[in-house]
Amino acid sequence: MQPEIHTSTETPPVDRGYAVSMVIQRFKGHSYVEIHLFRPAWDEDDYGRYPWEELIGGAVSDDRPESPENSKNVLLETFTADESQRLMDYLQERYGDLLASIHCHVLDFPIPMDLTPLSSIQESETVGRLDLDTIPNYPLDFAAKGVYDLSRHEEIRKES
Numbered sequence: 001m002q003p004e005i006h007t008s009t010e011t012p013p014v015d016r017g018y019a020v021s022m023v024i025q026r027f028k029g030h031s032y033v034e035i036h037l038f039r040p041a042w043d044e045d046d047y048g049r050y051p052w053e054e055l056i057g058g059a060v061s062d063d064r065p066e067s068p069e070n071s072k073n074v075l076l077e078t079f080t081a082d083e084s085q086r087l088m089d090y091l092q093e094r095y096g097d098l099l100a101s102i103h104c105h106v107l108d109f110p111i112p113m114d115l116t117p118l119s120s121i122q123e124s125e126t127v128g129r130l131d132l133d134t135i136p137n138y139p140l141d142f143a144a145k146g147v148y149d150l151s152r153h154e155e156i157r158k159e160s
Contacts, residue, residue, distance in 0.1 A: 003099035057110030
C-alpha cells in the first residue's frame with residue numbers, strides 16, 4: 001500500500017514555509033506514529049534574507065513567552081517548495097509501504113512569536129529524533145531530521 005500524499009495548494013510569502021510530516025504505520029512498538037520533519041541547520045545569512053516584520057505576528061497564547069528568534073527559527077527550519085517535493089518523493093520511494101501518509105502544508109503567516117521550533121525540542125523517554133540524513137545512501141543535498149512523541153500514539157499489543 002502506497003502512502004496517501006496530502007499537499008497544500010497555498011504558496012507562502014517567501015521561498016520557505018513548507019512543513020512536511022509523515023505517518024509511519026509501525027514505529028518503535030507503536031502504531032501510526034507521526035513524525036514532523038525539519039531542516040536542522042541554516043546559514044547565519046538566512047536571518048537577513050527575510051522581511052521579518054511582515055512574517056512574524058503576535059502570540060497564540062498569553063501564558064507562553066514570546067521570542068522573535070524562535071519564530072524566525074520556525075520558518076528557517078521549514079523547506080522550500082522544491083525541497084519539500086524532493087523530500088516527499090524520497091520518503092515515498094524509500095519507505096513506501098511502511099508509511100500511512102505524507103503531509104506537506106504551508107505555515108500560517110504571520111508566524112506567532114510563542115511557537116517552539118522543532119529543532120529545539122528536547123528528547124525524553126517518549127520524545128525522539130530521527131536523523132534521515134545519516135541513513136546510508138541518503139540522496140538529498142540538504143539535511144532532514146524528524147521529531148516524534150510516542151506518548152501520543154497507541155502501543156502495538158502483542159498477541160498471546
